[in-house]
Amino acid sequence: MSSPAHILVVDDAPWIRNLLAKILRRYGYAVETAENGQLAIDYFIKHHPDLILMDADMPVLDGITACQQIKKRPEAENIPIVMVTAIVETQWIDSAYAAGATDYITKPVNMDVLRNRLDYILQAKRAKEALFEEKEKALVTLASICDGVITTDAKGNVDFLNPVATQLTGWTTQEARGLHLNQVFSIINEKTQQPIEFIIQHCLEECEEVKENGTILIHRQRKKQFAIENSAAPIRDRKGHLIGVVLVLHDVTETRKMTKELSYKAKHDALTGLYNRLEFQAQLKNIIQSQHDENTHHVLLFMDLDRFKIVNDTCGHEAGDQLLKNVALILQKTVEAHITFRKATLARLGGDEFGLLLENCTDQAALDIANNLCKSIERFNFFWENDEKEKSLFRIAISIGLVQISAQMSNPKSIVALADTACYAAKNAGRNGVHLYQENEEILQVQNLQWVSLINSNLEKDQGFFLFYQPIISLRDNTKNYYEILLRMNDQEERLVPPGAFLSIASRYNLMPSLDIWVIRKVLKWFRSHPKHLDKLTLTTINISAYSLNDPNFLDTVINGINEIEIPTHKLCFEIAETTALNNFTGVLDFIITLKKLGCRFALDNFCSGIASFSHLRNLPVDFIKIDGSLIKSIVSNKIDYAMVKSINDIAHLMQIQTMAANVENQATLDKLKEIAVDYVQGYWIAEPMKIDYIK
Amino acid sequence: MIESESITITPIYAPKNLKRLGEILGYEMTRHFILQFMEAAPTQLATLRQLFDTGNADRLRSKAHQFKGECLQLGAIRLGSLCEQVENLATQGKYEVIPEKLAKIETELVLFEAALKSGGQL
Numbered sequence: 001m002s003s004p005a006h007i008l009v010v011d012d013a014p015w016i017r018n019l020l021a022k023i024l025r026r027y028g029y030a031v032e033t034a035e036n037g038q039l040a041i042d043y044f045i046k047h048h049p050d051l052i053l054m055d056a057d058m059p060v061l062d063g064i065t066a067c068q069q070i071k072k073r074p075e076a077e078n079i080p081i082v083m084v085t086a087i088v089e090t091q092w093i094d095s096a097y098a099a100g101a102t103d104y105i106t107k108p109v110n111m112d113v114l115r116n117r118l119d120y121i122l123q124a125k126r127a128k129e130a131l132f133e134e135k136e137k138a139l140v141t142l143a144s145i146c147d148g149v150i151t152t153d154a155k156g157n158v159d160f161l162n163p164v165a166t167q168l169t170g171w172t173t174q175e176a177r178g179l180h181l182n183q184v185f186s187i188i189n190e191k192t193q194q195p196i197e198f199i200i201q202h203c204l205e206e207c208e209e210v211k212e213n214g215t216i217l218i219h220r221q222r223k224k225q226f227a228i229e230n231s232a233a234p235i236r237d238r239k240g241h242l243i244g245v246v247l248v249l250h251d252v253t254e255t256r257k258m259t260k261e262l263s264y265k266a267k268h269d270a271l272t273g274l275y276n277r278l279e280f281q282a283q284l285k286n287i288i289q290s291q292h293d294e295n296t297h298h299v300l301l302f303m304d305l306d307r308f309k310i311v312n313d314t315c316g317h318e319a320g321d322q323l324l325k326n327v328a329l330i331l332q333k334t335v336e337a338h339i340t341f342r343k344a345t346l347a348r349l350g351g352d353e354f355g356l357l358l359e360n361c362t363d364q365a366a367l368d369i370a371n372n373l374c375k376s377i378e379r380f381n382f383f384w385e386n387d388e389k390e391k392s393l394f395r396i397a398i399s400i401g402l403v404q405i406s407a408q409m410s411n412p413k414s415i416v417a418l419a420d421t422a423c424y425a426a427k428n429a430g431r432n433g434v435h436l437y438q439e440n441e442e443i444l445q446v447q448n449l450q451w452v453s454l455i456n457s458n459l460e461k462d463q464g465f466f467l468f469y470q471p472i473i474s475l476r477d478n479t480k481n482y483y484e485i486l487l488r489m490n491d492q493e494e495r496l497v498p499p500g501a502f503l504s505i506a507s508r509y510n511l512m513p514s515l516d517i518w519v520i521r522k523v524l525k526w527f528r529s530h531p532k533h534l535d536k537l538t539l540t541t542i543n544i545s546a547y548s549l550n551d552p553n554f555l556d557t558v559i560n561g562i563n564e565i566e567i568p569t570h571k572l573c574f575e576i577a578e579t580t581a582l583n584n585f586t587g588v589l590d591f592i593i594t595l596k597k598l599g600c601r602f603a604l605d606n607f608c609s610g611i612a613s614f615s616h617l618r619n620l621p622v623d624f625i626k627i628d629g630s631l632i633k634s635i636v637s638n639k640i641d642y643a644m645v646k647s648i649n650d651i652a653h654l655m656q657i658q659t660m661a662a663n664v665e666n667q668a669t670l671d672k673l674k675e676i677a678v679d680y681v682q683g684y685w686i687a688e689p690m691k692i693d694y695i696k
Numbered sequence: 697m698i699e700s701e702s703i704t705i706t707p708i709y710a711p712k713n714l715k716r717l718g719e720i721l722g723y724e725m726t727r728h729f730i731l732q733f734m735e736a737a738p739t740q741l742a743t744l745r746q747l748f749d750t751g752n753a754d755r756l757r758s759k760a761h762q763f764k765g766e767c768l769q770l771g772a773i774r775l776g777s778l779c780e781q782v783e784n785l786a787t788q789g790k791y792e793v794i795p796e797k798l799a800k801i802e803t804e805l806v807l808f809e810a811a812l813k814s815g816g817q818l
Contacts (some may be wrong), residue, residue: 013762015733016769021719022729055765059758088764108713108768113719 005122006030006047010040010063011055011084020053020109021187025248027115037066044070049120053114056085056096056104061353064099071100080121084109126321131590148228148249154242155293156181156200168228168249170220181247186218190227199244203232203583207242217249237330269348271321272328280347280355284405284412287359291407296407298359299366302419303331303373305352306397306431311382314616315392319384323396325351331356334376339370352393355416363404363436370400370434378432390615397432399423404437428504451505458489459514465489466496467522469533469695471687472541472660474679475673481538482680484575485523486689487515513554519543520558526692533695534567541573541603546580549587555594562598573624577605581620592621601661607648614651625652627678629663636668636675646676706774708804708811713771732779733770737805740766741798748794756794757786758794775804 007029011017021031034040038061056063067081080102148165158176176184199210211231235244267279312320345357382394398677426435458464472482489497529535548554581588603624635642664683718726747756764779778801812818
C-alpha cells in the first residue's frame with residue numbers, strides 16, 4: 001500500500017490552519033502546517049511535500065511570492081501549489097498562475113471541492129511522474145541500445161536522436177530538431193554511390209513500415225561513413241492518426257566489411273592478392289558458358305616459374321613467398337601495361353603456377369603479352385638477405401603455355417590441363433619461353449610416346465646407345481688424360497641422335513635413372529675390357545641427372561656396379577648440376593659423401609648458371625667446379641663475365657677446388673682462360689666428342 | 697446605510713457550513729473548533745482595537761482579513777462581513793468609521809454565540 005500524500009498547509013490564521021489540517025487528515029493525507037510563506041519555503045526545502053495548500057494573503061511573506069520562490073527551485077518543477085484566497089479578481093488569478101500555482105480555491109473553503117480538487121491534482125501529479133519515469137526509462141533504453149534511433153513528426157521533421165544516432169550522423173537533437181530529415185542527414189546508395197533520400201516518405205504516405213539495405217550514411221563532418229540498414233515505422237496516436245516516424249539505423253559497417261573480406265578471401269590468394277584457382281576457374285566457366293559466338297576468341301595462359309624451387313630450398317620459404325609476391329606484382333603490372341581494352345584475369349593457381357585469362361584476344365596478341373611477361377620476369381633480379389645478413393641474388397624465368405579457348409571446349413579443368421601441357425612444352429624447349437597449344441599437340445604427344453618406346457627398347461639393346469667422350473685438357477701440364485663421357489642414341493634408321501633430342505623426353509617420362517645406370521655400367525664395363533687405357537686415364541667425368549638422385553635405388557645400383565668391377569675409383573668423377581645440388585641438397589650431399597668413401601670424385605656442373613652460391617659450395621665436398629658454358633663463351637667480349645669467371649676461379653682455388661671451363665670454342669677464349677689460370681678446359685676448340693671406341 | 701441594511705437582512709450564520717463540518721469531523725470535533733473560535737474571538741477583537749489605537753493600518757487590515765477568513769469558514773456571515781468592512785476601511789484609510797465597525801463586531805459576537813446556543817451548536 002502506498003504511503004499517503006504529504007500536504008503542507010500554509011495559513012497565517014491558526015484556527016483555519018488547524019481546521020484544514022484536521023479535515024485533510026480525515027481525508028487520509030499526511031499533513032504538516034506553516035504559518036507564512038517563508039516558513040513554507042523552509043519546510044519545502046527540507047521535506048519536499050507532495051502538494052502545498054497555501055493562503056495568498058499572509059504577513060511576513062505572502063503566498064504568491066512564496067509560490068514564485070519555491071517554483072524557481074529545480075526540485076519543485078512537479079510540485080502542485082494550490083492557492084487559497086478570498087480574492088477572485090482576474091488580475092490576482094493571473095499573477096497566481098504566473099507565479100507557478102497549479103490551481104486556486106476560494107475562501108470559505110468548500111471542503112468537498114477541496115477534497116476533489118486535491119485528489120485530481122495529486123492524481124495528475126502521479127500520472128505526470130509516471131509518465132516522466134516512463135520517458136526516462138525509454139530514454140535510458142534508447143541511449144543503451146546499439147542502434148541509432150531518430151524520431152520525426154508527421155511531416156518528417158526531426159524530434160529526437162539517441163546518442164548512437166548522434167554518433168552516426170554528427171547531429172545532436174538540439175541541432176537537428178525541427179529540420180527535415182532529408183535536409184539534415186546525407187545518405188548514398190552503396191552500389192551507385194549516388195545520393196538518396198531516407199525511406200520515411202513512403203512510411204509517411206503509406207503509413208507502413210519500410211526497410212532498406214545497402215545504404216551508406218555520411219557523417220556531418222564528412223570524415224566518416226557508415227554502412228547502415230535502416231527501417232522506418234509510423235508512430236500513431238490513440239485514434240490511429242500518424243503523428244510521426246521512428247527511424248532505426250543499424251550500423252552494419254563492421255559486418256559488411258567482414259562480409260567483403262570473407263568474399264575477398266574466398267576469391268583471392270592470400271600471399272599475392274591475385275585471384276585464386278577457384279575464382280580463376282569460375283571466371284573461366286563464365287567465359288565458356290557465355291561463348292556462343294564462333295568469332296570470339298579467348299586465350300588462357302598457364303605460367304610456371306623456372307628455378308623457383310632453388311630460391312625456396314636455399315633461402316627458405318620466407319624468401320620464396322617474397323619472390324612470389326614480387327613476381328605477382330610484375331605480372332600484374334605487365335598485364336596492365338599491355339591490356340588496354342581487353343579484360344584480363346590474373347590468378348595464382350598454386351605453388352609457383354600462375355594463370356592469365358585474356359578475353360576477346362587473338363592468339364598473336366596473347367603471344368605478344370606472353371613474351372612481354374617472359375621479358376619482364378627475366379629482367380627481374382631477386383635480392384635476398386637472410387637473418388645472418390647473407391646476401392643472395394637470383395635471376396629467374398617463366399615458362400608460359402597458351403591455349404585458345406574454342407566454342408567446343410566445355411570443361412574448364414581440361415582447358416587448364418591443355419595450357420599446362422603447353423607450358424611443359426615451353427619448359428622442355430629450354431625454359432623462359434612461350435608455347436602455344438596447337439590442335440596437333442596430341443600428335444606431338446603420340447610422337448613423344450614413340451620416343452619413349454624407342455628409348456626403352458634401346459636400353460634393352462646392345463647397340464641402342466653409344467658412349468662418346470670429349471677430352472678435357474689440363475692447362476697446368478697440357479695433359480689430355482681427362483674426358484667427359486657423353487651419350488648418343490641410335491634411332492631406328494641407324495642414325496645417331498644427340499642428347500638434346502631425347503633427354504627432355506627421358507626426363508619427362510622418368511627414364512633418366514635408367515639412362516644414367518646404363519651409362520655407368522657401360523663405362524665400367526668398357527674400362528674392364530680396356531685395362532691399358534684405364535692405366536693411362538687420369539679422370540673421366542660422368543653426368544648424373546637430378547631425376548636419378550631422386551630415385552631411392554640409384555645409389556645402391558651405382559655402388560654395386562663399382563664393387564663388381566675392380567677399378568681405381570679416384571678416376572671416376574660424377575658431374576652434378578649446380579641447380580640439382582641446390583634443389584636436392586640433402587640427397588646430393590648424401591650421394592657425394594657415400595661415394596667419396598669409395599674414392600670417387602665429384603664436379604659441380606654448370607656452375608653459375610643459377611646463383612653460384614659459394615656458401616653452398618662450402619658445404620658440398622666437391623673436387624671440381626665446371627663453370628657454365630654460357631659464361632665462358634662471353635668472357636672475351638664481356639668484362640663482367642670475365643671478372644666473374646676470374647672470381648669463381650680464385651675463390652674455388654682458395655677452397656682447394658679445381659676449376660673446369662666448358663664450351664671453349666676459340667683461341668681467344670682459351671687465352672683468356674689461361675690468363676685466369678683455370679685448371680682444365682673443354683670444348684670444340686680443344687676437341688670434339690668422339691665415339692669411345694675410337695679412343696687411343 | 698447600505699451596509700447596516702445588508703447586515704440586518706443577512707442571517708447571523710449559515711448552519712449548512714457547520715452541519716457539513718460536523719459530517720466531516722464529527723460533532724464533538726466541530727464543537728471543539730467552535731469553542732476554540734469563540735474563546736479566541738475576544739482576543740482577536742482586542743487586537744483589532746489595539747492596532748487601530750496604535751494607528752497600524754497595515755497590520756489592522758491584515759488582522760481583519762485573517763479574522764474575516766475564520767468567521768466565514770465557520771459560517772459567521774455577518775461577522776465576516778463586518779471584518780471585511782474593517783479590512784477595506786483600513787486599506788482606504790477611512791479610520792473614522794472603524795471604531796463603529798469594531799463595536800458592531802463586539803455586538804455581533806454576542807449575537808453569534810447566542811444563535812449557536814439556540815441552534816444547539818454550543
